[in-house]
Amino acid sequence: MxxxxxxxxxxxxxxxxxxxxxxxxxxxxxxxxxxxxxxxxxxxxxxxxxxxxxxxxxxxxxxxxxxxxxxxxxxQYWLDQLQRRWTFDHPQIKARGLVHEVDHPRAGKIKMVGPSYKFSGFKPSVRLPPPTLGAHTNEVLETVLGYDKQHIESLRSDGAIGK
Incomplete structure (x- = not known):
């Protein structure tokens, strides 16, 4: 989907x-x-x-x-239509500090809604932007599937995974 x-x-x-x-x-x-x-x-x-x-x-x-x-x-037109009247500008969103700006490697600065829950002494936040396509390929192949670096490079050179 x-x-x-x-x-x-x-x-x-x-x-x-x-x-x-x-x-x-x-x-x-x-x-x-x-x-x-x-x-x-x-x-x-x-x-x-x-x-x-x-x-x-x-x-x-x-x-x-x-x-x-x-x-x-x-x-940008649609963001203006939605944001100025909707989620990011809602008084409750602002009061709870739910909007976080993060630097995205391809999109530049983006706004994200962070976790809505808060605990005494603990304030969760957004630490990372959404990943780009393939950002975790090596990590998944190594840690989940147990592939070594040589096998991963072989897959990459064969075109089975992205660069």
């Missing part, structure tokens, strides 16, 4: 006119807000998409409608 979630729709990476962005609407209220922000408010009252269960059942239709809309504008 790639970046899609099996039981939440929409929840995946979507193309925009110039890039990609991750969209997740984990409940019916978030879905309604998302639709309002991106000009798809008609979908909120559409029987096919009324509840998350409906959206899962009609996944392909909904994903296509969202993609058709998002590819009309660039990523």
């Amino acid at each position: 790639g970046t899609a979630h099996p039981s939440i729709v929409p929840y995946q990476v979507f193309p925009t006119k110039d890039s990609f962005m991750m969209i997740g609407a984990g409940n019916d209220g978030q879905f309604a807000k998302f639709c309002q922000r991106v000009g798809l408010q008609d979908l909120v009252d559409d029987a096919r998409f009324k509840t998350n269960a409906d959206r899962v059942q009609h996944r392909q239709e909904l994903i296509q409608l969202i993609e058709d809309e998002l590819t009309q504008q660039g990523t």
Whole structure:
């Protein structure tokens, strides 16, 4: 399913006119807000998409409608539509210090929502950006599968794994 979630729709990476962005609407209220922000408010009252269960059942239709809309504008346009009125600017998000900026090796500075839980004397944080494709290939091959460096290089030179 790639970046899609099996039981939440929409929840995946979507193309925009110039890039990609991750969209997740984990409940019916978030879905309604998302639709309002991106000009798809008609979908909120559409029987096919009324509840998350409906959206899962009609996944392909909904994903296509969202993609058709998002590819009309660039990523920054959509981020402006969503962020200035939604997650990152919500007073509760700010009060709890949930937004963390991290340096991503390909995307530059990005904002991420950190863990929402906090304990006395312990404040979890975001330590690393999302990994790029293949970032942990060597580590997984070595520690999980027990391959030595020579075997990994052989796989790489044969084109079985990326550079």
